[in-house]
Amino acid sequence: MGQSYFCDYCGCYMKSDVNVRKLHNNGISHTVAKYRYMRRFDDPAKILSEERLKKPCQRYFKGYCKFDLYCNYGHYSEQELKKLEKLVAAQKKSKSRRRKPKKWPWKTHHHAGLPPSLRPMELAKLKTSNFELNWG
Incomplete structure (x- = not known):
């Protein structure tokens, strides 16, 4: 089969x-x-602005439009547009309430918060280092 x-x-x-x-x-x-x-997955604000520019589709509201979402006319009812407006307003409100991220500690304390492996090299200490060590 x-x-x-x-x-x-x-x-x-x-x-x-x-x-x-x-x-x-x-x-x-x-x-x-x-x-x-x-x-x-589109942004609701984008959808709302696009749909507000369109005239209502007479075919769709009578029952059937073969063009569906590709139609040049709007397929959102006034109730659906109001729900979309509320969603956009809620999104804007939540974005304005977001806190600013805390600054990283090494940006204010001159690399003090970084682990030693991530701190910038100090050339003075490098010059005094003894690389003639025997390993193992």
């Missing part, structure tokens, strides 16, 4: 053949499913 290939974006199985997979991956349903998945 032949192997089958599972598309994670579309959630479907197909014959594990290069030509079949290429045909599937170039199809509109796969492209939309992949775009929808990747859109989850």
Whole structure:
């Protein structure tokens, strides 16, 4: 029995053949499913600004738009846009509350906080070192 290939974006199985997979991956349903998945990782502020510029899609709100997320018109309802606005506001608020990181100790105490192996070399001590030691 032949192997089958599972598309994670579309959630479907197909014959594990290069030509079949290429045909599937170039199809509109796969492209939309992949775009929808990747859109989850976009910045909400970016999505909000893009969607605010679009007019509402009449086809989508009547029930079906074949262009889905590639449509030139907006597919977000007013309620969804308000939720997105709240999310963006919450993100901005949490970013403003973040504390500044503490300064590293060696930047204020002239390398005192560094372990000896990471401190800069002192050339005066290096000149007085005896490298003529017998090891082992």
